[in-house]
Structure formats: C-alpha cells, structure tokens
Amino acid sequence: MSDLNDVDLDVYSWVLQHRTIGVEAVAAGTGRDPDEVRVSVERLLRAQLLHRKPGDDAAAFAVAPDTAAARLAAPLEEEIRERQREISGIREDLGRFVPHYLERRQTGEALEVLENVEDVRGALNRASAQCRREVLTCQPGGGSRVPAAMQEALERDEVMLRRGISMRSLYHHTARFNGPSQAYVAAASALGAEYRTAHELFGRLIAFDRELAFIPVRDGSWGAVVIREPSTVAYLCDIFDQTWDLATPFSNAVGQGLEEVAREIHETIIRLLAAGLKDEAIARRLGMSLRTARRHIADIMEELGAGSRFQAGVAAAVRGLLDDPAGTGPRPGDGSAGADLPEGAAGPPSGEASRGGSAGP
Numbered sequence: 474m475s476d477l478n479d480v481d482l483d484v485y486s487w488v489l490q491h492r493t494i495g496v497e498a499v500a501a502g503t504g505r506d507p508d509e510v511r512v513s514v515e516r517l518l519r520a521q522l523l524h525r526k527p528g529d530d531a532a533a534f535a536v537a538p539d540t541a542a543a544r545l546a547a548p549l550e551e552e553i554r555e556r557q558r559e560i561s562g563i564r565e566d567l568g569r570f571v572p573h574y575l576e577r578r579q580t581g582e583a584l585e586v587l588e589n590v591e592d593v594r595g596a597l598n599r600a601s602a603q604c605r606r607e608v609l610t611c612q613p614g615g616g617s618r619v620p621a622a623m624q625e626a627l628e629r630d631e632v633m634l635r636r637g638i639s640m641r642s643l644y645h646h647t648a649r650f651n652g653p654s655q656a657y658v659a660a661a662s663a664l665g666a667e668y669r670t671a672h673e674l675f676g677r678l679i680a681f682d683r684e685l686a687f688i689p690v691r692d693g694s695w696g697a698v699v700i701r702e703p704s705t706v707a708y709l710c711d712i713f714d715q716t717w718d719l720a721t722p723f724s725n726a727v728g729q730g731l732e733e734v735a736r737e738i739h740e741t742i743i744r745l746l747a748a749g750l751k752d753e754a755i756a757r758r759l760g761m762s763l764r765t766a767r768r769h770i771a772d773i774m775e776e777l778g779a780g781s782r783f784q785a786g787v788a789a790a791v792r793g794l795l796d797d798p799a800g801t802g803p804r805p806g807d808g809s810a811g812a813d814l815p816e817g818a819a820g821p822p823s824g825e826a827s828r829g830g831s832a833g834p
Contacts, residue, residue, distance in 0.1 A: 477516060480505055484513040485522055489535040494523065521545055583702040590695040593687070600681045601629070607639040609713050611678040614645060614760045627660055634664040643713070643720055645760025646670045646738055658723050669720035672737045673758055675712055683710050742769050743794050747786035 500507040517523040521541035526532040690696040756766035779785035
C-alpha cells in the first residue's frame with residue numbers, strides 16, 4: 474500500500490463523513506481533480522479502506538484503518554504461519570538425527586583418542602591393512618635402535634611395499650650414525666621405501682592415504698590421537714611434504730654427506746644453546762640421547778672458550794655462528810615432544826618405543 478498519497482487522505486476523509494464515492498461530489502467536496510478522485514477511490518477500495526454498499530455503486534462507507542490492515546494482512550499472516558509450520562516440521566524431522574551425529578562425534582569418527590598401547594597398535598595395524606596408496610611417517614629420535622624390533626617392523630613393512638604402497642619416512646640426522654638403522658633403511662629402500670633425514674623435525678606422525686593420521690597424545694603416555702577430519706589431515710601431510718623437500722636423502726656413517734650432517738648438528742646445537750633451551754630439550758629436538766647432547770655441548774663450550782651458556786651465545790654471535798640464512802633456527806616448543814606411537818607401519822622403532830614390546834615411529 475505504499476502508493477497511497479495525500480489525495481487518498483482527502484478522499485477517505487470526505488467519504489468517511491458523506492458516505493458516497495460519486496466522483497463529481499467527492500471532487501467538489503475535496504477540491505481535487507475528478508480524474509485524481511476516480512483513481513484514488515479505486516486505490517482506497519483495493520486497500521480495504523472503502524467498501525461499496527450493495528445495490529448502489531455511488532454509496533460507500535469508510536472502515537477503520539486497523540480493520541482494513543487486518544483484512545489485507547490475514548492471508549499474508551496465514552502464509553507466514555504455514556511457513557513456520559514447515560520450518561518446525563523440518564527441524565523436527567532432522568532433529569531426530571542429532572543424537573546419531575553427536576554419538577558419531579563422541580565415538581571419534583573425526584577425532585579419537587586412544588589411551589593405551591594395545592588400542593593404538595590395533596588401530597595402526599588395521600590402518601596398515603586397509604591402506605591403498607601411501608604411508609607417510611615422521612619419526613623423531615634415532616640414537617638407539619633395537620635390532621629385533623626393527624626386524625619385526627621390516628617384515629610388516631615388506632608386506633605393504635609388495636602391495637605397491639608408497640612409503641616415505643623422515644628421521645633425525647642422528648639415525649644415520651646407528652648401525653641397525655642403516656641396515657633397516659638399506660633393506661627397506663631396496664623394496665621401494667624412501668628415507669630422508671633432517672637436523673630438526675616437527676613431531677611424530679603416521680598418515681595413511683592422506684585420509685587418516687596418528688599423532689601422539691600430549692601427556693607423554695602411550696596413547697595416540699586418531700584424526701580423520703580431512704582439512705586437519707591435509708594440513709599435517711602438507712607439513713610433512715614441506716619438511717621432506719628440505720630434508721636430505723638417508724646415507725650411512727661412511728656415506729657421502731656425513732661431514733655436512735655433523736656440521737648441521739653442531740650449528741643447530743649452538744643456535745639452540747643461544748636460544749636458551751636446556752640440555753633435555755636440545756636432545757629431544759635433535760633426536761639424540763641426553764648424554765650425547767651434553768657431550769656435544771661440552772665440546773662446543775670448550776671450542777668457544779665459554780664458561781656459561783650466556784658467554785657461549787655471545788661468542789657464537791661474535792663469530793657469526795648464529796646467522797641463519799636457511800631459516801633453520803629454533804622454533805617455539807619442542808619439535809619432537811610427545812610419546813612414541815606403537816609401530817603399525819613404515820619405519821624402524823626408536824629405542825624408547827621398544828618398551829613393552831611395542832615399536833614406535
């Protein structure tokens with residue numbers, strides 16, 4: 474009714490008093506042009522503000538605006554009520570599915586926490602058996618490897634490799650210095666697996682077909698978090714790919730690149746010392762035992778002629794040893810934090826993971 478105007482107000486007021494819609498009479502009474510009056514009367518009739526009397530086209534009466542509004546709004550209000558009933562029906566019908574959705578969330582379809590080593594091992598073995606294309610593993614650590622557990626891992630991985638599964642694994646550089654690790658990598662590489670090492674890694678990860686990922690729980694127990702949510706799994710795999718591109722192909726202790734590896738470890742320890750990391754954190758970041766890390770730290774302190782970490786940091790800065798052109802400086806947190814995952818696919822276990830008969834990535 475947005476087309477009502479001042480002419481309509483004049484006509485409505487006149488009809489309200491005189492109860493006629495005769496054009497000539499209304500025009501004379503309102504001082505409006507007869508054509509304007511004729512159009513106005515039609516608008517007021519459509520707006521339900523005027524009603525003709527039966528049997529007399531010139532006679533009419535005006536009704537209260539509230540009454541007219543109620544008559545015009547009635548079908549719209551009924552339509553709204555019908556839409557509301559439809560909306561309520563939709564919510565009621567689909568609401569019956571909510572408990573099932575919440576149950577799925579609670580049982581870990583997208584995110585599931587496994588609290589004990591047996592559940593983790595079982596889930597990893599099922600994922601290995603169901604894997605169709607690819608396994609990615611990141612396995613911080615590398616100082617101590619258990620030959621018996623590594624042989625068990627090799628037999629399991631051989632089954633997957635012979636099925637045509639692509640397998641890529643990341644280790645710390647320190648794994649290159651371990652004889653059992655060298656033997657494992659040589660045997661698995663002959664079957665098609667690929668291995669690279671880096672001086673720092675982002676943390677433990679096993680991913681299957683870029684659809685399912687396992688990461689350790691934060692509390693340091695033998696549990697694991699199973700992730701099926703696609704965006705999160707893709708994010709973890711992207712981190713793996715970026716680290717893989719920057720990593721170095723695995724080589725043994727007498728192979729090419731050993732001197733470069735030793736230099737990278739040495740420089741990384743200097744940067745981590747200058748950043749204020751404690752011995753335990755440095756050992757975890759570089760995948761070496763605390764004893765080995767302390768031996769390296771003692772050698773560096775002696776080399777720099779420093780009696781404290783602060784003095785070592787100053788001396789390293791003066792010599793330009795803290796320059797980090799490759800952007801490999803320390804990152805916040807401990808890149809290898811978290812407990813080992815029981816071995817279910819790809820890669821030899823670390824010494825820590827050999828506890829309790831399980832093998833970890």
